[in-house]
Amino acid sequence: MATRTLTGITPSGTLHVGNYFGAMRPAIAAQDLGECYYFIADYHSLTTVFDPAERRANTLGIALDWLACGLDPARSVFWRQSDVPEVCELTWLLGTLTPMGLLERAHSYKDKTAKGIAPNFGLFAYPVLMAADILLYDTTVVPVGKDQKQHLEMTRDIAIKFNQTYGETFVVPEPSIAEEVAVIPGLDGQKMSKSYGNTLEIFGEEKKLRKKIMSIVMDSRSREEPKPDADQLPASQLLKFFAPADVYEDIMNQLRAGGYGYGDLKKALFEHYWEFYREARERRTELSANLDHVESVLKDGAAKAHAVARDVIDRARRNCGIA
Secondary structure, three states: OOOEEEEEEOOOOOOEHHHHHHHHHHHHHHHHOOEEEEEEOHHHHOOOOOOHHHHHHHHHHHHHHHHHOOOOOOOEEEEEHHHOOHHHHHHHHHHOOOOHHHHHOOHHHHHHHHOOOOOOHHHHOHHHHHHHHHHOOOOOEEEOOHHHHHHHHHHHHHHHHHHHHHOOOOOOOEEEOOOOOOOOEOOOOOEOOHHHOOOOEOOOOHHHHHHHHHOOOOOOOOOOOOOOOHHHOHHHHHHHHHOOHHHHHHHHHHHHHOOOOHHHHHHHHHHHHHHHOHHHHHHHHHHHOOHHHHHHHHHHHHHHHHHHHHHHHHHHHHHHOOO
8 A cells, every 4th residue: 555644733722933944844755755735734623722713814815835845746645624524423433442541641741731631521522532643644653742642652553453353444553653853942941932922933934033033031141252152053053943053153153253243043033033933924915815715725635635534434434334
C-alpha cells in the first residue's frame, strides 16, 4: 500500500514562527515524499473555543496561512474536518470498543484540566475522535511530536481491538517521530509559546512586528563592548533561522569583536525575518482577496477525502453489523 501521511491542524488562533518551523514546514515538505492529507480540525476546537465567529475566523485564517506557506492542493488533499461528517459516526463505532481506562490515562486530558480548562466529554474523548480522523482515511503514517506519541499509540490500540473484534477493517498507522525537532526560541529566549506570551507571528502588521522585535530585552553591554556569547543572545538565536549562514556568521563575528550594537542586531533580525516570509505574505494577500477560491480548495479537498472516507465507513459498518 502506498504511503499516505495525515496531518491535523487545530484552528486555535494565530500561527507563529515556532508553529512554522516545528510543524508547518516539515509537514509541507512531505508533499515531495508521498501522498499527503491535511485537515483543519474544527470539530476538535469545539472542546475549548465557544465563540462561533472566532472558530470561523480561526478556520479561515488557518486555511490562508497553510496555503500561503506552500501547501499545494494540486499535490495534496486539504479540507475542513466538519465537511466529512462520517468522522463523527466512526468516532461512535470506535468509542464502543475503547476502554475507559485507556482514556483516563491520556496525558493531554490531565494536562489541559490541570491548566484550568473545564473538563467536558469532548475533551475526555479527544483520543477517540483523533483515532477516527486517522483511521477514516486509511492513513499509513502520522507525523507526531514526542508529546503526541501517546495519542497515536492509542489510535493503534483502538484499531487493533476493532480488527480483532470485527475482522480486518482498519489500516494500523505507524508514527513518524522526528528525533531532532528544533526548539524555536521566543522573544525572551524561552521556547516560543503562546502561553509564555513570547511569540512572533508569521503574518501581521509590519509596524507591530517591528516593534516586537526592537523591544527584545538585552543586557546592558554597550555597542563597543565585545560579546563573546553572541550566539546565545535571544535575538541571535532567532536570527539563525532567517539569515543566510554566511550573513549570520558575519554578524556574530562583529558582535564578538565589539562595535556592533544590539540595535543593529535587532534591525538585522527584523529585516531577515520580514524578507523570509515576503513571498508567503504576498500569496496570503492574494488569497485573502479571493476567498471563493479558498472555499473551493477546501470543498474540492473534502470531496476527495469523502471518497476515501465513504469506503472506510462502509467497511466498518458492514464488518460490525450495522449495514
